[in-house]
Amino acid sequence: MRRVAILISGGGSNMSTLLDSMGEAGHPARPVLVLSNRPEAGGIARAAGRGVPTAVVDHRPFGGDRAAFEAELQRVLAGHGADIVCLAGFMRVLTPAFVEGWAGRMLNIHPSLLPKYRGLHTHARALEAGDTEHGCTVHEVTPELDDGPVLGQARVPVLPADVPETLAARVLTMEHRLYPAVLRRYAAGDRTPVFLP
Numbered sequence: 001m002r003r004v005a006i007l008i009s010g011g012g013s014n015m016s017t018l019l020d021s022m023g024e025a026g027h028p029a030r031p032v033l034v035l036s037n038r039p040e041a042g043g044i045a046r047a048a049g050r051g052v053p054t055a056v057v058d059h060r061p062f063g064g065d066r067a068a069f070e071a072e073l074q075r076v077l078a079g080h081g082a083d084i085v086c087l088a089g090f091m092r093v094l095t096p097a098f099v100e101g102w103a104g105r106m107l108n109i110h111p112s113l114l115p116k117y118r119g120l121h122t123h124a125r126a127l128e129a130g131d132t133e134h135g136c137t138v139h140e141v142t143p144e145l146d147d148g149p150v151l152g153q154a155r156v157p158v159l160p161a162d163v164p165e166t167l168a169a170r171v172l173t174m175e176h177r178l179y180p181a182v183l184r185r186y187a188a189g190d191r192t193p194v195f196l197p
């Protein structure tokens, strides 16, 4: 049984769908920790309300010392016995050293069809480019930001009336289907990519 830690910075809607999925019969993983870098993240209360252990490692006291912040992250992750890390709206860039320590065991979901639109504001950029489709990607985390091997993608249409918020909402709905599907397969040792629809 794999032991999953989910890292968040905000509301945690992806985190919640991962918890739902791991509660299903026969799932090869279970949640051991939900961790946020922001004390006020709504996802912490959501996870605690479901009986999942939580932790906050606030990045601000560490100033620009990323290594010290990540050393504390690592201490908490190891303390809960995590062996897979799922980044789900975690808004801190991780150093190559930390990422390499989790090589092959750390996933992220990114709201674009990578390799298009690495980084932020992906929905606005897709609209700006006049794309007719958009989507989300689950990938293994490697030192290069938003760049690791693709483990799943989900596509949505871009509609003429779309603004970033409406497109983001359509993508988020697919994130909630894609991430659980990828984690279930990945935790079973199967790295065959998932494509939706």
Ligand code: GRF
Pocket: 008, 009, 010, 011, 012, 013, 014, 015, 088, 089, 090, 109, 110, 111, 136, 172, 175
């Ligand atoms: C999602 O849009 C995801 O693509 C990005 O951050 C957001 C997470 O939202 N990584 P939530 O906190 O899971 O609701």
